[in-house]
Amino acid sequence: MNENKNIEPEKAPAPLERVGERLRLVILGAGESGVGAAYLAQQQGFDVFVSDMGAIAPKYKEQLQQWNISFEEQQHTEELILNASEVVKSPGIPEKAPLVKKLREAGIPVISEIEFAGRYTNAKMICITGSNGKTTTTSLTYHILKKAGLNVGLAGNIGKSFAYQVATERFDYYVLEISSFMLDDMYQFKADIAVLLNITPDHLDRYEYKMENYVASKFRIAQNQTAADYLIYCADDPETVKGMESRTFGAQLLPFSITTKVQPGAYLENDTIIITTNQQQELFNMSINDLALQGKHNIYNSMASGIVSKVLELRNQTIRESMGDFRNIEHRLxxxxxxxxxxxxxxxxxxxxxxxxxxxxxxxxxxxxxxxxxxxxxxxxxxxxxxxxxxxxxxxxxxxxxxxxxxxxxxxxxxxxxxxxxxxxxxxxxxxxxxxxxxxxxxxxxxxxxxxxxxxxxxxxxxxxxx
Structure with missing residues (x-):
């Protein structure tokens, strides 16, 4: 991959190697991702400590007690945290939090649950980000892969913790919904198939109110990718297109558009979605009237999921059936x-x-x-x-x-x-x-x-x- 500071992370902490005594892993935040990371860390032989500034939900507290994992709630005891070999941080904790600043100053690596768990699985990673449509596209992609008979897990911003699944399951594929907050703390992790749906202003308070910072965060979905990998993106999204002009990519690029014929990729012709990939495959086509998800934004979401499915060489009939019988997630249209x-x-x-x-x-x-x-x-x-x-x-x-x-x-x-x-x-x-x-x-x-x-x-x- 061409060197490009916009795609490659500036600092990339390497996975820790044990030498002698057990390494201390501190987890900030005891929600779904934090508690899952704690379980995986314990399984991997770390000395684990969980700290949450708020009250820990009863179900998570019970799990930590059941697993004999040390934790504290409604406080961060600095002497128990600043002695960490590495810290897994909840995506909800901002970079400007005083404790995070102290960890950075002390040179202690701060990473996301996705980064941590990714070290302990060889599964193929399908990672989906974007300002809108992430959950729908992740759920649809998972539905198609599951229906095709693949051994697949669903995680990230959705479902059970990725780390907990890595600790307890043996999936061949994961479909991960990835937020910009997660991407900010991902370094070595690599998406085999990355999907960037769109970039519109959101959460700018976390990015110094600078759109370019938020855009750079979203493009981290493509970091570490090689020629064997794929980046699927919306060619109709202005911020995405603008962001790509100043960056280089190691992955194969597969755009989708409803206004322009793009090949390889996905495009719309006479109300029919047509998908081609770099592989010598039969093209995929499906009328937008047969999609379970209606509306222009859902044509984009369906195109993205369809390209993923074709890259994985799934049968056209399976893709059509899955796109036709999918039920959307709760609280989203x-x-x-x-x-x-x-x-x-x-x-x-x-x-x-x-x-x-x-x-x-x-x-x-x-x-x-x-x-x-x-x-x-x-x-x-x-x-x-x-x-x-x-x-x-x-x-x-x-x-x-x-x-x-x-x-x-x-x-x-x-x-x-x-x-x-x-x-x-x-x-x-x-x-x-x-x-x-x-x-x-x-x-x-x-x-x-x-x-x-x-x-x-x-x-x-x-x-x-x-x-």
């Missing part, structure tokens, strides 16, 4: 019910404006849009055209809805404030007519009124079923 001819859609996982744009783009006209929550400095202007075309009314679900009112005043007939999921559902139901869609796609985090986006989605669904 999830159809809840049809009541009095009104469709209710739960898209609670849409915690940024881009995700809400994708949701609206896939809807017919006549939408009652439920928006709001913790606003991360959102720029709602990108929704203007779709709101004017498709939205009849906006129902706000949050403690402070001022910015939503300011953003959409005059574009819709009504903007109504609500303070609970049952109230939002009740108001939306009475605003809607037969044939309309009530869409919960908040564009905001959920922490003002709910525990998390799952809780928000669950309360929405419960309220719908009680109408």
């Amino acid at each position: 999830e159809h809840v019910a049809k009541i009095q001819g009104i469709n209710f859609i739960n898209d609670s996982k849409a915690t940024n404006v881009n995700s809400t744009w994708y949701a609206l783009e896939s809807m017919p006209k006549g939408v009652i849009l439920i928006l709001g929550g913790v606003d991360k400095g959102n720029d709602y202007s990108m929704l203007n055209d779709l709101v004017k075309q498709k939205v009849k009314a906006i129902v706000c679900l949050g403690k402070d809805n001022t910015r939503i009112h300011e953003a959409f005043a005059g574009m819709v007939s009504e903007i109504i404030d609500t303070k609970s999921a049952p109230e939002a559902v009740y108001v939306s139901y009475h605003l809607a007519n037969k044939g309309d869609t009530v869409l919960l796609s908040p564009a905001c985090a959920s922490f003002d009124l709910f525990k998390n986006y799952e809780d928000r989605g669950d309360q929405f669904k419960k309220a719908v079923m009680e109408l």
